[in-house]
Amino acid sequence: MPLFTTHAIVTRTLNYGESDKILTFFTRDFGKLKGIAKGARRSKKRFQNVLGLFSHLRLIFFDREGMGLVRAESGDLLNAFPNIREDLKKIYYGSYYLELANEMTGEREANPEAFDLLLSFLVDLDAADTEEERLRMFEIRMLSLFGYRPHLIRCGLCRRGWEEMREAPSVFFSLEKGTLVCGRCSRNGERLIPLSVGTARLIDQVSQMELAKLHRLKFTPQALSESREILPRFITHQLGKELKSLKVLREIKR
Numbered sequence: 001m002p003l004f005t006t007h008a009i010v011t012r013t014l015n016y017g018e019s020d021k022i023l024t025f026f027t028r029d030f031g032k033l034k035g036i037a038k039g040a041r042r043s044k045k046r047f048q049n050v051l052g053l054f055s056h057l058r059l060i061f062f063d064r065e066g067m068g069l070v071r072a073e074s075g076d077l078l079n080a081f082p083n084i085r086e087d088l089k090k091i092y093y094g095s096y097y098l099e100l101a102n103e104m105t106g107e108r109e110a111n112p113e114a115f116d117l118l119l120s121f122l123v124d125l126d127a128a129d130t131e132e133e134r135l136r137m138f139e140i141r142m143l144s145l146f147g148y149r150p151h152l153i154r155c156g157l158c159r160r161g162w163e164e165m166r167e168a169p170s171v172f173f174s175l176e177k178g179t180l181v182c183g184r185c186s187r188n189g190e191r192l193i194p195l196s197v198g199t200a201r202l203i204d205q206v207s208q209m210e211l212a213k214l215h216r217l218k219f220t221p222q223a224l225s226e227s228r229e230i231l232p233r234f235i236t237h238q239l240g241k242e243l244k245s246l247k248v249l250r251e252i253k254r
C-alpha cells in the first residue's frame with residue numbers, strides 16, 4: 001500500500017470505536033483528507049498526543065485507492081499551539097479558521113497557499129492577542145485563494161472606479177455579484193450592503209498584500225464594522241450555509 005508524508009493540520013477529530021479516531025486533516029500537498037488512526041487512543045508511541053484539534057504535524061499515511069479514508073500511520077508533532085488550547089476566545093477564533101478552511105476546500109484538492117495561510121494565522125493566534133481584524137483578513141485571503149475574491153476597485157455594473165465615484169460617494173457591496181456597486185447603479189441591485197470607499201480600498205489591499213506584511217494594515221472601527229457586515233455574509237452566500245463557528249463568534253461579540 002503506498003505510503004505518503006505531508007504537513008497537516010488537524011481540523012476535526014472524532015473518537016471512533018474502542019480506540020480509533022476519525023480525523024479530518026488540512027494538508028499541504030493533498031488538500032483536505034479524511035482519515036482513520038487505528039488504535040490512536042491506545043498507542044502512545046505512534047501518535048504521542050499529536051492528533052488533537054489544531055495540531056500541526058508531519059503526517060505519514062497509507063492511501064490504498066486515492067479515495068475515501070486514508071490510514072494515518074504515525075505523526076511528528078511540529079506545533080500543538082498550546083496557547084490556543086488554553087484560551088476560550090482563541091479556541092473560538094481558531095475553530096473558525098479550521099471550519100472555514102474545511103468548508104472552502106474539496107477533498108483531495110491541494111491548495112498549498114491556503115495551507116500556509118491557515119498555518120500562519122494559527123501561529124499568530126497562538127502568539128498574539130485575539131483581534132477581530134485578523135478574522136476579517138483571514139476571510140479575505142481565503143476567499144481570494146479559492147477564487148471568490150471580492151472585486152472592489154470599480155462598480156461591477158458601470159465600471160466606474162473610486163475616483164469617478166466622488167460625486168456620489170455612497171457605494172455598496174453586492175452579495176450576488178461579489179463586486180462593488182456604485183450609488184448610481186444601486187437602484188437596480190438587490191441584496192446590497194453599504195460600505196465606504198475606504199473600506200473597499202482596505203479589503204482590496206488585504207487581498208493583495210504579501211502575507212508577511214499583512215500585520216502592517218490596521219482596520220479603523222468603521223472598516224471593521226463594515227467588513228463584519230459584508231465578509232461573513234458573502235461567505236455564507238458562497239457556501240450556501242452559515243458556519244457554526246461563525247454563529248458562536250457573533251454571539252460572543254454580543
Ligand SMILES: [Zn+2]
Pocket residue numbers: 155156157158159160181182183184185
Ligand atoms: Zn455603477
